[in-house]
Amino acid sequence: MAGIATGEGPIRHGGDLGEARRRFPGAPEPWIDLSTGINPVPYPCPPIEASHFERLPAPDDLRALQAAAAGAYGAAPGQVVAAPGTQALIALLPRLRPAGRVAVVAPTYAEHAAGWRRAGHAVAAVAGPEESAGFDVAVVVTPNNPDGRRWAPGALAAFAGRLAPGGWLVVDEAFADLEPGPSLCPVLPANAIVLRSFGKTYGLAGLRLGFAVAAPDLAAAIRDGLGPWAVSGPAIAVGRRALADAPWRERARADRARDAARLDGLLERAGGRIVGGTCLFRTAAFAHGPALFEALGRAGIHVRRFDDDPGRLRFGLPAGETQWRRLDAVLAPVAASRGGSATG
Template identity: 40%
Template sequence: MSDAFAWHGGRLDAARAHYGDRREGWVDLSTGLNPVPWPVARAPGWNWAALPSVAALAGLEQVAARFFGLDPAHLCAVPGSEIALRLLSGIVPGPGRHIAPAYRSHGAVFPASDGGGTLLLANPNNPDGHCRSRAEMDALLHRQAQQGEWLIVDEAFADARPEHSMAAAVADGRRLIVLRSFGKFFGLGGVRLGFVLGPVAVIAAYRRRLGDWPVHAAALAIGAAAYVDDEWIASARADIDARADRLARLLRGHGFASVGDCPLFTLIETDAAPELFERLARHGVLTRRFDYAPRWLRLGLPGGAEQWDRLDKALRDG
């Protein structure tokens, strides 16, 4: 089996090459994206022939800042939160560490998982779905501040659990940076849109590195319209919770216990994880396995009835 499936989710090309294409298509449960994306048709049109508008960028950042609960001066748009992570080492001085298990990119930015310096963690965490309360996060920020160090919180999956977000705590004089992702909750990973939230000096450093056109015109239009679609956002949160409950019940019915509090994906732990990954893949259901934790398997949320039926059948068939 290719190591591509243990590296990160969304490797449909590798799945087709390894297991073959399928007339009915693949069910991709490997990414943790909302399976019911925000309807892009609601966004106003954009002009591919023109450079992205400065006014449109400012407008997107204003509505995103309002959505996150902070002043727009403390926010800048980036072409996906992955890019923001990769730029961290040139912006935050000194050594750093990440809390494992975590995104692979966390380990790439700060390879150490113990020691002092800047602390990078995800909340909700990926891949185990652990979600720290706001009180826990405030305590971590206080501890880092006492040591004169930074706290960086990757909130890529926080839109489904906004009550735990540290976004509103961002301020000048506070060594706190929050990273947010558009694609997970809104189900539009291909838009490649994210945000850095931090002190004004940090935001200025990011802007210098990103240049005049940090995100493309489609991302500006789609993001600005989606962040003010309050009715869709409320409905999506309720729908995601309902799907998460349904997935947990389905897995329990097949003898697997769900782990984690992130509703956009769940983790199961079983000695049979490698065989289960293979069985699901043979049925055209792609999940996420982990080379460093062979007993783990992560599943995102199915979309329509056909996807639920195919997952149920794949779990049932040996």
């Protein structure tokens, strides 16, 4: 699964269709990329004025973006820092404090452990945040990628209080926007930093926009670390409008939940046991996982596999009925041959 990075070579991520095409050169085009957890129905981008490309972003525009994010996340504007994607924040945070002991709740998104390790911190994988007492930093992803585990804000706040003096609790809520559970942002502990992704929720990953939510002193340190003009003018323009559009977000939440339930049905009939996920991706265990990965690849469908657990596959949501039919065309014969029984 998406485990702790070792520092030996690059980390494999979803979304690399070049790798998929090299592995399956005879697969039909266009490829269907289900290897990421990105909303397949993107927010309708408004027309972007030419001036957003022609001049540096204005401070007032950035403040307006951060205010829109604060409203969406239940935070105060002074707590919000805009960045060119949450990955930039994952790389930055380890460089903002001296080397120490970092607990990462695993298995999870591997860049967290890799970022802290690259900056000279000692990283330990722990099974849950309750094991992080006394550490200098604890990193928790909720909902977790790839298994969808969740921790309630009250529990997270308690864990924050058990860290070493001056310690940080880093909570990655990249997949939280469309989920029913509450966020830590409205009840933010003074030593917590919450990361929020824009691109996953709004289906605009290429825009490169994300946010950190932290107490004002921590937020100021993160802004200083990013430097001026970290977020582009076009990203600010689109982000301001999308984050203020609560009705769109509510519709997306309901629609993607229905899509996730539909995907569960397809995977279970093909012998998969759903082991977790969110409404933007589902992770399933198959007795025949490697063979199914190969069959999907030959059909031009890219899903996420895990080297340390090859029986598990992660599926994003198809975009539109054509993609749903192509996925079903691969899974239906598997379901028929196996009687649709799920594996343990």
